[in-house]
Amino acid sequence: MSGKSEPRSGPVIGHVHLKIADLDRAIAFYRLLGFEVTQRHGAQAAFMGADGYHHHIGLNTWESAGAGPAPSGHTGLYHLAVLYPDRVALAQALNRVVQAGVQLDGAADHGVSEALYFRDPDGNGVEIYRDRHPDEWPRDADGQLSMHNARLDVAALLDLAQSD
Numbered sequence: 129m130s131g132k133s134e135p136r137s138g139p140v141i142g143h144v145h146l147k148i149a150d151l152d153r154a155i156a157f158y159r160l161l162g163f164e165v166t167q168r169h170g171a172q173a174a175f176m177g178a179d180g181y182h183h184h185i186g187l188n189t190w191e192s193a194g195a196g197p198a199p200s201g202h203t204g205l206y207h208l209a210v211l212y213p214d215r216v217a218l219a220q221a222l223n224r225v226v227q228a229g230v231q232l233d234g235a236a237d238h239g240v241s242e243a244l245y246f247r248d249p250d251g252n253g254v255e256i257y258r259d260r261h262p263d264e265w266p267r268d269a270d271g272q273l274s275m276h277n278a279r280l281d282v283a284a285l286l287d288l289a290q291s292d
Contacts, residue, residue: 143185144185144208145185146186146250147188147190147195147250148249148250149192149193149250150189151172151173151188154250155187157228158187158248160224160228161210161224161225161256162178162221163177163184167183173186174186174187192250197251205252205253206253207245207253208252209254209255210257212257214258215258218242218244218256219288222244222282222285223290225246230246230247231247232244236279238278239275240260240266244280244282
């Protein structure tokens with residue numbers, strides 16, 4: 129989640145800006161994931177960041193105040209993904225989400241990462257995940273990356289959050 133500058137050789141996605149129906153509700157939800165308000169524009173918009181970054185998430189009601197989620201089967205955002213620095217931080221975020229009563233849509237071990245999926249209050253897909261070190265990534269006999277979609281032990285992650 130860090131916004132700190134690191135040398136990169138290619139582009140990265142800097143932030144996501146979401147149309148939402150209720151600003152206070154959206155702020156409360158994204159706080160569960162570890163983001164804090166860095167700037168607010170009344171009841172219409174807010175910017176949220178982590179680790180001192182100006183914003184990773186922009187929220188606005190300019191065109192969507194009081195609106196419902198976009199209909200299923202249409203184009204739009206599939207999900208946004210929030211990367212945590214390690215398994216403990218992911219477990220803690222998961223615990224906050226579950227304690228808030230958010231329903232999980234899925235959980236997967238992709239070999240390269242562990243990921244959990246759910247929806248924000250406006251119906252936007254959200255993934256929270258942690259990457260494994262590249263030395264741990266699964267590879268086939270030719271050395272090519274071999275990602276998979278295996279069951280993730282959610283209970284073990286929640287136990288990790290409780291023990292920390």
